[in-house]
Amino acid sequence: xxxxxxxxxxxxxxxxxEILADNLCQALSAAGHTAELIFIPFKHYPPSRIPEHMxxxxxxxxTETCGVRIDRVIGLKFPAYxxxxxxxxxxxxxxxxxxxxxxxxxxxxxxxHHPDGPVVRxxxxxxxxxxxxxxxAVYTLSENVSDRLRRFCGxxxxxxxxxxxxxxxxxxxxxxxYFFFPSRVTGVKRxxxxxxxxxxxxxxxxxxFAGEADSPRxxxxxxxxxxxxxxxxxxxxxxxxxxxxxxxxxxxxLGVLFPPVDEDYGxxxxxxxxxxxxxxxxxxxxGPLEFVVDRQxxxxxxxxxxxxxxxxxxxxxxxxxxxxKGEAGRARYEGLKISWxxxxxxxxx
Amino acid sequence: xGRPGLQPSRCARQSGGRVGGPEVDPPPHFRHKTLMxxxxxxxxxxxxxxxxxxxxxxxxxxxxxxxALREAGHQAEIIAIPFKWYPPERILDQMxxxxxxxxSETVGVAVDRLIGLKFPAYxxxxxxxxxxxxxxxxxxxxxxQxxxxxxxxxxxxxxxxxxxxxxxxxxxxxARHVFANSRNVAGRLQTFCGVQAAxxxxxxxxxxxxYTRPAEDFLYFPSRINPLKRQDLVLEALAQTRLPVRxxxxxxxxxxxxxxxxxxxxxxxxxxxRVQWLGSxxxxxxxxxxxxxLGVLFPPVDEDYGxxxxxxxxxxxxxxxxxxxxGPLEFVVHHQxxxVAEPTLEAxxxxxxxxxxxxxxxxxxxxxxxxxxxxLDIDWxxxxxxxxx
Numbered sequence: 001x002x003x004x005x006x007x008x009x010x011x012x013x014x015x016x017x018e019i020l021a022d023n024l025c026q027a028l029s030a031a032g033h034t035a036e037l038i039f040i041p042f043k044h045y046p047p048s049r050i051p052e053h054m055x056x057x058x059x060x061x062x063t064e065t066c067g068v069r070i071d072r073v074i075g076l077k078f079p080a081y082x083x084x085x086x087x088x089x090x091x092x093x094x095x096x097x098x099x100x101x102x103x104x105x106x107x108x109x110x111x112x113h114h115p116d117g118p119v120v121r122x123x124x125x126x127x128x129x130x131x132x133x134x135x136x137a138v139y140t141l142s143e144n145v146s147d148r149l150r151r152f153c154g155x156x157x158x159x160x161x162x163x164x165x166x167x168x169x170x171x172x173x174x175x176x177x178y179f180f181f182p183s184r185v186t187g188v189k190r191x192x193x194x195x196x197x198x199x200x201x202x203x204x205x206x207x208x209f210a211g212e213a214d215s216p217r218x219x220x221x222x223x224x225x226x227x228x229x230x231x232x233x234x235x236x237x238x239x240x241x242x243x244x245x246x247x248x249x250x251x252x253x254l255g256v257l258f259p260p261v262d263e264d265y266g267x268x269x270x271x272x273x274x275x276x277x278x279x280x281x282x283x284x285x286x287g288p289l290e291f292v293v294d295r296q297x298x299x300x301x302x303x304x305x306x307x308x309x310x311x312x313x314x315x316x317x318x319x320x321x322x323x324x325k326g327e328a329g330r331a332r333y334e335g336l337k338i339s340w341x342x343x344x345x346x347x348x349x
Numbered sequence: 350x351g352r353p354g355l356q357p358s359r360c361a362r363q364s365g366g367r368v369g370g371p372e373v374d375p376p377p378h379f380r381h382k383t384l385m386x387x388x389x390x391x392x393x394x395x396x397x398x399x400x401x402x403x404x405x406x407x408x409x410x411x412x413x414x415x416x417a418l419r420e421a422g423h424q425a426e427i428i429a430i431p432f433k434w435y436p437p438e439r440i441l442d443q444m445x446x447x448x449x450x451x452x453s454e455t456v457g458v459a460v461d462r463l464i465g466l467k468f469p470a471y472x473x474x475x476x477x478x479x480x481x482x483x484x485x486x487x488x489x490x491x492x493x494q495x496x497x498x499x500x501x502x503x504x505x506x507x508x509x510x511x512x513x514x515x516x517x518x519x520x521x522x523x524a525r526h527v528f529a530n531s532r533n534v535a536g537r538l539q540t541f542c543g544v545q546a547a548x549x550x551x552x553x554x555x556x557x558x559x560y561t562r563p564a565e566d567f568l569y570f571p572s573r574i575n576p577l578k579r580q581d582l583v584l585e586a587l588a589q590t591r592l593p594v595r596x597x598x599x600x601x602x603x604x605x606x607x608x609x610x611x612x613x614x615x616x617x618x619x620x621x622x623r624v625q626w627l628g629s630x631x632x633x634x635x636x637x638x639x640x641x642x643l644g645v646l647f648p649p650v651d652e653d654y655g656x657x658x659x660x661x662x663x664x665x666x667x668x669x670x671x672x673x674x675x676g677p678l679e680f681v682v683h684h685q686x687x688x689v690a691e692p693t694l695e696a697x698x699x700x701x702x703x704x705x706x707x708x709x710x711x712x713x714x715x716x717x718x719x720x721x722x723x724x725l726d727i728d729w730x731x732x733x734x735x736x737x738x
Contacts, residue, residue: 043451056446065401
């Protein structure tokens with residue numbers, strides 16, 4: 001089949017969604033199909049830009065190319081999944097979240113602060129409600145994303161899990177004396193919450209942060225907090241690291257910190273499980289809660305510095321228990337049968 | 350990785366023991382330097398269009414530009430908007446789609462430069478846009494009413510053509526600077542839109558890897574098998590040569606009907622044994638074929654630029670082209686680096702005979718072609734400098 005994977009994103013920023021799109025194309029090729037990625041740039045501010053980009057996507061024509069039919073379009077991100085096609089399947093990575101569950105979120109909410117925010121929110125919701133069902137089938141990234149789609153738009157979508165890139169290369173070495181927190185540095189990943197927790201730990205816990213900052217402002221906020229709370233000597237800030245370095249940092253850590261705000265899915269959880277490491281997440285972290293079983297494969301804390309500090313202290317003090325939780329996480333991953341073959345089969349049927 | 354603190358020995362020392370107080374290892378260093386945003390040069394977006402599942406010179410061009418910008422220390426990404434030009438009203442939809450995109454900044458950080466290459470992507474607005482025009486939508490300009498195109502046959506063809514003209518005339522001059530791929534493309538922009546553009550040449554892919562070898566008994570015609578490249582004209586001319594000229598064709602067939610026509614022509618004219626169809630060849634094979642050829646055939650219809658001319662010059666081979674071939678005429682000097690023939694069977698046949706007959710002169714013209722290439726100063730660093738000036 002000739003398959004186009006259609007997604008949106010912000011130029012110069014590469015996160016989980018971009019990696020997923022590349023991996024999907026590779027998996028489609030591996031299954032014998034011809035697959036290409038169409039990337040439509042998206043800028044979500046000021047709010048009036050959003051309907052313009054929605055319209056731009058509706059104006060594209062991916063039905064055929066040089067007279068040859070395009071058999072399937074797979075839409076991933078808003079607004080690219082609105083691009084019309086008679087044989088479209090949506091694999092919803094997430095909707096435009098600040099028009100939905102993040103609308104009035106104190107950190108993430110943005111539309112709400114603009115006079116035309118409510119109008120734009122309504123336009124987004126209306127487009128989603130009317131146009132998502134145009135697709136032949138709707139899958140989602142996770143139970144969490146399905147829930148939101150059902151709750152806000154009344155549309156059913158089946159969760160379809162995918163493995164992290166290079167899943168086979170993750171491994172476990174030994175439990176070193178640091179927590180590992182790999183994520184883009186941005187408000188919703190809550191590096192700041194971890195820095196505050198660090199300052200409240202009884203144990204002399206250490207955290208290695210890896211990942212690039214979305215913007216200099218986000219970076220500055222973390223730097224200021226680290227200095228103000230005087231935890232400079234308990235933080236290592238690695239910035240961008242290679243995939244290989246990342247796997248080593250997983251393999252040698254005591255446990256993984258991943259307390260984002262209502263994450264859609266979260267490769268970090270799965271990568272930690274593949275590396276046989278316990279995961280500390282929060283009760284409002286979304287996706288990770290589909291995988292982390294509290295006190296069996298990790299710890300689910302309340303999203304407060306105090307609760308997170310207690311969880312960090314607990315793992316730090318009980319290294320043997322931490323290792324056992326890590327092993328249980330690996331076993332749970334194996335049991336879930338997450339594979340690209342399965343994803344491709346579902347998306348093309 | 351070699352980071353302190355990741356050594357197994359360290360773990361061994363700690364296993365079983367509690368961590369705390371004075372016994373803890375030196376803490377990892379809080380590295381202030383990595384907290385500072387690195388200087389990455391300018392943030393540049395290259396705006397172009399693509400036809401899904403079709404790879405051509407334009408993709409290679411955009412990739413080459415991105416690589417050159419990165420090598421010069423900048424951050425560069427390609428934005429490739431899908432394009433479908435039929436039915437004609439789709440063209441208008443996609444022009445509008447491009448005008449609706451906002452590439453002025455990303456997450457609050459300015460995009461320092463937008464480099465627009467192809468229609469309609471070069472219409473995307475940006476306060477610091479430079480256009481390096483590969484070509485306009487040729488069906489609305491020089492190829493309007495051309496037998497190989499069909500825009501004029503649609504009831505709304507005129508209207509769509511007028512809209513394209515209007516958009517180009519009004520919006521291209523909004524760019525800070527306008528360059529063109531070649532003098533030929535700049536000339537069309539001047540003729541049809543009255544907009545001036547400076548020609549800015551760039552090298553073919555892997556220019557440094559071309560080399561030469563002693564000439565063997567064949568002329569080489571590398572091109573997609575396509576009516577605009579005129580393989581059919583060469584085959585008809587071949588039937589009229591006095592000498593037993595041989596031609597090797599390579600390139601993928603885009604239109605099966607045209608390929609069949611070419612094969613049938615060779616057979617009908619009784620020159621099938623003087624023709625070889627090599628199909629798609631690797632870049633390595635292509636360079637080898639250039640190197641061993643007696644000369645290169647490149648007689649397209651009004652080509653915008655044409656890497657083939659440049660590749661032939663790099664391989665020190667004379668080029669046979671036609672007076673209506675466009676881009677190649679900016680490089681081929683008649684009877685100095687090749688032959689510029691009338692686009693007729695007789696003239697093309699005579700040109701082929703003439704190279705076949707005088708091998709020494711063919712070699713000299715090839716050498717002169719290479720000299721001319723070197724004198725033209727065609728390199729990516731020059732392109733980057735001009736585009737970012």
